[in-house]
Amino acid sequence: MRKVDLEVLERMLYPVVPVLVTAEYNGRVGGMLAAWWMQASFEPPLLAVAIAPERYTYKLVSKSRKFAFNLLDYHYVDRMPYLGDVSERFYKNKITRAGFHIIRGEALGVPIVAEASAAVELKLVDIVKAGDHDIFIGEAVAAYAVEDFENGMWRLQEYKPLLYLGRTRRPGPVYRVYLTPKGWERREIEFARGDLKEASKRRIKVMEEIVEIVRQASSKEEAVEHVRRYLVESGLEEDDAELLVDEAIRRLGRK
Ligand SMILES: Cc1cc2nc3c(=O)[nH]c(=O)nc-3n(C[C@H](O)[C@H](O)[C@H](O)COP(=O)(O)O)c2cc1C
Known part of the structure; x- marks a missing residue:
């Protein structure tokens, strides 16, 4: 080996x-x-x-x-x-x-x-x-x-x-x-071919924006609140906020 x-x-x-x-x-x-x-x-x-x-x-x-x-x-x-x-x-x-x-x-x-x-x-x-x-x-x-x-x-x-x-x-x-x-x-x-490409790109972009919101927030509570608002403005479900903040924290922690 x-x-x-x-x-x-x-x-x-x-x-x-x-x-x-x-x-x-x-x-x-x-x-x-x-x-x-x-x-x-x-x-x-x-x-x-x-x-x-x-x-x-x-x-x-x-x-x-x-x-x-x-x-x-x-x-x-x-x-x-x-x-x-x-x-x-x-x-x-x-x-x-x-x-x-x-x-x-x-x-x-x-x-x-x-x-x-x-x-x-x-x-x-x-x-x-x-x-x-x-x-x-x-x-x-x-x-x-x-x-x-x-x-x-x-x-x-x-x-x-x-x-x-x-x-x-x-x-x-x-x-x-x-x-x-x-x-x-x-x-x-x-990967994500055809009409799946747009949905895949939007997914990546939304996650990048959420990571940025979390990076700038001074506490987890504030981050969740900001992400909640961002999700509503983006036509997404606001009860995703905590999980997506959690994901962002893990991604930031990895860097
Ligand atoms: C073959 C394959 C295996 C995967 N295994 C996992 C896994 O074990 N855990 C995980 O979180 N994502 C895994 N993924 C990625 C998810 O399936 C993918 O992110 C999916 O789009 C999530 O869909 P959802 O947001 O609708 O739940 C895998 C993807 C593929 C193609």
Whole structure:
């Protein structure tokens, strides 16, 4: 082995099968792709996922205290930019606009993607602070799978899990790289392509402006107040203020 720069540690630890985390709060359904997830306990059955405060899904899960994991087949790889590049905050109903249909879990009524190969309904039990992400721990209360999951094991005849290998960095075009189950063939999907580009640019700009507001504020309370006003003026939801200030503080702390 040769020494690897910690800058690329994240990608060294891939490939990972990402899950789509879905949730709903205040009548709004959203979700995001997450590669940083794990099984955390047999009894009770716990699953964990790391979510950054900037994600709209962070609000949906922390406020509703329930969520779902969805496993998607590789067949849907072209739709991944809707789930993992744009934010529900700036691109409403991204899951249905990606062509998926929402159904409800029988146990908690959480939104689940009808096209998923498997799904788990989870009750939020804890949010553990980490670095720039927090770890959401959920207790599984119900699980569903297509028939390809037979006698407690995947046959992998129909379900071909999506495998994520990481994204290329700027300068240069940004691609998310996924592996096809056929001979580890690479598929490079352009980051936030097509009509997703505008929503992605606005997301970056709004976050930069919020970081600037936080940098100039003399206290966290003042920052939250200013960000609240900024969100209202920008046509966004004011109850995002605390989480976005939290994200900005973490970003400033990193520098
Ligand atoms: C394959 C993949 C894996 C990702 N894994 C995570 C993750 O584990 N945690 C996280 O906070 N963001 C992760 N992201 C980024 C979010 O999915 C992305 O920021 C998304 O647009 C957030 O959407 P939201 O604001 O609607 O919640 C991942 C993105 C991709 C494409």
